[in-house]
Amino acid sequence: MQDQNMLKQNHTVLVIGGGVAGIRAAMDLAESKRDVVLIDKAYSIGGLMTQLDRTFPTNNCDLCTLSPNLSESGRQLHIELMAMTQVAEVQGEAGNFKLKLITEPRFIDLEKCTACGDCFNKYPECVRFTPGLDHRAPTCMRYPQAIPHAFSIDIEKCKDIDGLVKVCKADAILPEDTQKVQEVDVGAIVLAPGAEVFDPGKLDSLGYATNPDVVTSLEYERILSASGPTQGELVRPSDGKQPDKIAWIQCVGSRSLHEGAASYCSSACCMFALKEAIVTKERFQDSIETAIFYMDMRTFGKDYELYLNRAKNDFDIRLSRSRPHSVLRNPETASLSITYTPDDSNTNVTEDFDMVVLSTGFKVSQDVQDLAVKLGIELNEHHFAKTDSFSPVATSKSGIYVCGMFESPKDIPETMVQASAAAFCASKDLSVTAELSESVEEFPPERDVSQEPLRIGVFVCDCGLNIGGVIDAKGLADYAGTLPDVIVSEMIGHGCSRESLVHIENTIIEKNLNRVVIGGCSPRTHETKFQDALRRAGLNKYLVEIANIRDQDTWVHFDHPDDAFIKAKELIRMATISVALSRPLTDNIFPMNKDVLVVGGGVTGMNAALGMADMGFKVYLAERSGELGGVAKKIHKTIEGDDVQAYVKDLINKTMQHDRIEVINNAFIVDHTGMPGMFKTGFQIAPQMFYRQIEHGVTILATGALPNKPEEYLLGEHKNVMTQLDMDAMIENHPDEIKGLTNIVMIQCVGSRCPENPNCSRICCQSAIKNALRIRELNSTAKIFILYRDMRTYGFYEDYYKKARELGVIFVRYGADEPPEVQAVGEQLKVTFYDSILRRNVSVYSDCLCLSTGLIADEESSEDLGRIFHIPKTIDNYFLEDHIKLRPIDLSVPGFFVAGTAHAPKTIRECIAQAQAAASRAHSMLGRDTLNLGAAIARVEGEKCAACLICVRACPFSIPFINEDGYSEIDPAKCHGCGICAAVCPAKAIQLMQYEDDQIMAKLTGLLERVN
Amino acid sequence: MENFEPTIVAFCCHYCAYTAADMAGSKRLCYPSNVKIIRVPCSGKVDSIHILKALEMGADGVYVAGCLEGDCHFKNGNIEASKRVAYIKKLLDEINIGGERVEMVLMSAGMGERFAQTAVDMTEKIRKLGPNPVKSASKADHAA
Amino acid sequence: MITAERKPMEELIECLKPYHRILLVGCNECVTVCAAGGRKEVGILSSALQMAFKTEGKNLEVKEITLERQCDPEYVEELVTHIDQAEAVMSMACGCGVQEIARRFKDKPVYPAVNTTFMGASERQGVWAERCQGCGECVLGLTGGICPIARCSKQLLNGPCGGSTNGKCEVDPDIDCAWQLIWDRLKALGLEDRYEENIPAKDWRTGRGGGPRKIIREDLVK
Amino acid sequence: MKTESVLEKIFASGELAVTSECGPPRGAVPEKIIEKAKMLKGYVDAVNVTDNQTAMVRMSSFAACVFIKQLGMNPILQMVTRDRNRLAMQADILGAYSHGINNMLCLSGDHPHFGDHPMAANVHDIDSVQFVQMVKDMRDNGKFQGGDDISNPPKMFIGAAANPFADPFELRVARLGKKVKAGTDFIQTQCIYNLDKFEKWMEGVRDRGLHEKVNIMAGITPMKTVGMAKYMKNRVPGMDVPDEIIKRMAGVPKEKQPDEGIKISVEAIERLKAVEGVKGFHIMAIEWEQKVPEIVEKAGLLPRPKVDL
């Protein structure tokens, strides 16, 4: 079954793990024209994320956002996907690894299986599945768009093999299938094996093992999921009743000293719990009570603090700071009694809930630890892959990179960042010698449909419950069948699934269709998939029209299903009438400029620039100030103790000396034109302010953020009040002064998590602890107080937090409504705060007040650049990525990528990872030699043109001109496709392709037919 | 006319309002199904005749939704559209259809809430204005 | 270019009241360029008229045609195939076009849809200003290329009146004083002396004063 | 002597001439103009009779002139190019002269935009310079504008207006030059408040020697109130009222303002008398004719010289 010839020698990258990280890495590599072998031990890829119902902070359905990625990876020609496969042996060195891979038998021929489900219906016991709560799962496939889109047989359990073989109409059952062993040679390895969820069964006090209504957060997710065991019905496992009161208990298996539990923080669980609570509230409003029991609320990610505020303020989710010690079944009421000590009290409280969700942490599975041994990479004390502060995705063994959970516990966006970063490092290893294979998907020649009578095919997705759950999708398809020129009209399951796409292609060919209407989700996300299907079926891709009956109908009118159905009919009719007028169009294709512009010369910018330059690209590194280095120049040590100054110095040297990097200091970007692959950016270069234009294909924004300096707590007024950065410098440069201190007070969240700057600055908790530990090293007697709101020492930083406590650093929590007060008393500062343990105000006379002021977006640069590049920003002025979850580096303007603190506050290590990730994304875009500007360009009908110049004046880009023949001409290479000229032309001589007037009129006709 | 349910056509810019409408979808923000969206690459592409034809064909209200001021992907298409809508409003006043049936709204791609709210507001407003006189007159015509 | 602007809808609706089927004819020349009567405006007016009629419970069938030029009989001839179906014609061309249609189709009432205003130039997108009155005897050579007849409120040929303030006309501060412009221009050209000449009283016969005019090019006459 | 005009004779005598003006009534009864004219008798040498001033319809200048003539005074027939084409103008000139009216002032007139007939056709068949030329040709060459001979040509003493303050300023002397070249005998200027600027203009006039070719009468208009001063400054096109004047008017109580206005006028006359080339004063007291004698007197312009008729 596996074609051995497909496996390329040496220049191939092995990606281990088919979760989001593995998929992202594989796709980045493939787009950069590296061959990839992607293996996963499961029988379909997708990993943990495919089991989630929604993801934070957008509460989107993951399947919808992830599935296009999955099927994309399925069809990527550079990717060889091997499911049910594991590494058996590893030999060799970077650039030349030899691996032995073992693939378990599936007993099903992937080529033949259509995933029809007949085998499962007849012999459910011998078809494999392991979804969240598998005893109630309705389907053996883990999720509806599974890749490979095929079943898997558990031959052991099969009693009637002959019967099973017969039931398969596709003749896909292979009872003789055997385990296969094969050797592959690869140049680099990307580890993305993920993590496993802590098993709370061992913790007797929480009753997980004994009580079915105590579930893990992942199980709860499956219960909520439309594709889950209950088809989205929220019911208690014990009795199938809808719960009225649900509790979440945080830090189960994390930040704990229990047997088998981890001491680190699992980073993602706070948001996970908040999301589940919010989704629950969204669905059931006030009929369900929700409570989260937590120690510190760690919403440190981008815009996560706003999410927390929404949970508290808009959804009325109760947040209780306490660690429950037991969950017991209340025998009288059949509910669960949680006993805990509230934060502001010393007495135990017992409260009843219908369901308890345990926010279980993540840990590295034994399998993965074994794999690490085979690979010969070092693990840290928590069994995660060991990496270096300044090379965040490189393992201890060269040529092997790690991303996602196996590096440290993290959420999806950070996983995506690391996946791209790892892909980048791996492909960098191969870049110099790799002979890149150049193969493009071949499409059959396009059929000439101009003389054919209209033959329209309508395909209506039910999109699981998304469409089918609200309206009668079949009825809609039937209705479409009554419309003029419609030859075929049918309902399909998930239209975007591979199976459905193949079906559409076949139908086009069989029925000789020449126009296609898809009733499904937004064309914004899925148009390309259907266009490709048309091309495979020999039709021009512009002969398809998509009726957005999901995002703009069933999702927003589920409260009025009858109206939604009527509207769906209108939308389908609109698409059908308008597709009749569509005609074949040719895309405009131009050569790609492969130069890179990196804006911002801090650690992030330099890493991105060096990465791209090492790959062989010419890089312009534009820095607004006179020198490289950015904020990192003010930082001396990381919390792990690494020397930041030495690192930055070395980085600057490498950057300055690289012959493919041109550093432009004192550069102000003043204008920008063009499109991805052919940008032109104008600079003014100080001090002489001379003007210079650069042509480039992609842009990486690494403009950073500024150390915040809020006018609070006498900062800037009193000489002994300083920021953590000042403290860092003082420890480094004046250790003697540190030795003389007796009382040091640090205040957290100064200028962050406040109305002016609502988000968490992420870095301050660890930097306060870092400085506290360094002070402690120099001065063992000084009292160090850290006044905090939530200690957000996520991941392994928790270890340092623990260490600081052990070394006597005094942590005192304060509420946002009662912040500490500071008074200057001569040289000293009197800091007064409320001590919740003592339950009274306490004053400390301190000789040094150190404020954790965090970062604030550089409004100036983001304002200028946001305007010039047309890039949206968050309310706190950070650049807004295209998709907060799955595309954390890509900006909404294609060809633009963001990295570092311009995206959101983060540590140096995280910045480096993101810089590498941005380089990877840029690299994957530059992997193409041409750029496609689509077909939406304005065309002038010369005969009608009155040469009035109105288009010449109206065009925002000054593209039209009056040619020698005396009529307006628009260069397709320059046309941006806005259609403003078409709208103003008084002679109606201009039409915008894809949006021609008759097509818009047809849409109106389709939409309004009923009205007249 | 008590149960009058207006039909409203919204011309939405691909880059902002259309995306905002999708966003409203992914956030499951309900709004009246009276609003039907036609996607355009830029609000500046919406021709006066498109608006008029929508009304002529019986729409009770029309709005053009473009990007926030200064955010147009094509520099100033939204401003052009605003001016055009103002011109059409005057023309509609002249022929007693009422310019208030047509509006220009601005929003960014992330404003799913604003999209839903606009749909609610517009539906409410048109409901108060009553059916498009073009339509009701021709219906009367049919009845007779 | 000849400029025009659409007449108020009320007037147009009023004059079409007796009809059920009309021909709406645009022109692809000047009125297209000044956005008054090209294909686009024809579409807009057609739609607006039909709606206006519908609100009154009536139907108006409008056939839209835009001719290359309404002031040439050959182009107007193109209407022949449509004219019978229409009870009346509404023309969006300048007065020349309206009259040409009236001349060709003697039994069809013709109505102008626009007010023909002046010969002008476009100052910028959407703004047209009067530049020429077709007086038939051009003085621009004497006045630095700025016409005092079309652009001075009093058509003064020998200099500004006493009302010129800050370079603007006394009639309206938005109108440039033509003589200020002329003077600035003459100065810039170093032709200040031109101003000293007294321009004699104008012979208006070359303009409308001489009755309707005609140009005959013998060599071209057929 | 080109004409029998008293004004010409006074200029010839080297005395400063004084004129004033009367607006005809907006109705068909002549009493009002007779009354106004009588107030001026003995204090001025001639009286301008306006022609549909400010583009408002009034009794025709020609008819009103006849009444003034009947009082034994010297009317100056004003005529604007706005309302009549060259035929009507020449006809009226012949008519006026036949009634013994031998002074006239050739103007282009206020634009109808400001008047009570903004919808009226704006004739402007000829402009004011061409107008002067026409009247001169009638008088000196005995030719109608169309070229035919006039059997008994009208001998009009020809006046024209000049505004030294309008824009473009540098053109103002040249424009006067054009009128002089066309044959203007006397000039009445726009009311003068900005004496410095006027003197600067006169300098330009003298540079070209125009003061020797034409008799320039400085225009004087007394201001009644500070409100009027402000109005003139801000609303009347081509009027230059310096801030000092407004300040000065505003500096006195309301009831004293008319006196202050007269004082300003008198001072202006005193100062302008000394300016070379100023040959007289045209005192326009709009709807305030009763104050003209006071000004004339205070300015030391009395008694008016007697010249042979």
Add this chain to the structure above:
Amino acid sequence: MSFRKRLTSGEFVVLAEMNTPKGADVSELVNNARRIKGRVDAVIVPDMENGIMRMSALAGGVLMHQQGVESIINVNCRDRNRMALQGDILGAHVLGIQNLVIVHSEEMAKGDHRDAKPVDDMDELELLAAVQSLQEGVDMAGFKLNGNPSFTVGCNIAPSADDAAFEKELSLARKKVEAGAQFMITPPVYDLNRFSSAMDEFKKLGVPIIPTVFLIKSVGIARYIATYEPGAHISEDLIKRIRKAPDTETECLKIAGEIIVGLKEISQGVQIVTLGWEYRLPAILDYAGI
């Protein structure tokens, strides 16, 4: 009217700076010149300003001349010795260039040919004297010329951060005037009030003063100038105004226009410097009412 004539008759002169291309494609330069033809009195063509190698100012100036746009070319001592300079100046005259600005040049180290050898055969004052001498028919070596060139010659005043520097610049300017400078171009003006007091001093030089108006293009640039050029006096209000504007570009053009309007009252002309945005000059002129 020619630049010289306007200058001597006290008329307000409008100059626009236009850089020559780095390369041989002059289409953009020519297009930009056409856009403002008739709206400015002359175009100033810098000569490899800031040490960036470009097409020579002489060629640029002649190109302008061919387009019917009067030009003023910059001449500096960094790149040519006295032979080349005199030769080029004679050439310029013959090719129709009527105006020169003798400028001080940036150090080579700040340019894009850092390894090039600076010539600096003489200084600005000496060059000025040489131009005077050429006009009188004698070259620097004392030989008599066969036919004299004639120019209107100006000089620049450099920006100064404080009063002392200002005094120094002023005295240097006085020397330049003594040496024959017929007009002086000042550094960019961002604050009219502050400039008008400096203007009082400049006026004492006795030659027409032409202030520079520099088009700020972004908040970042405004902030940079405010921080690093203390003598420039960009106010916080101005930065705020740019920042709050719905359309920064338009606002910046307006600001430049407004400064020009203000300068009409107090100076004898203005030099507009757009550095790369020459195609925006018409808009600035519109806002300035020129």
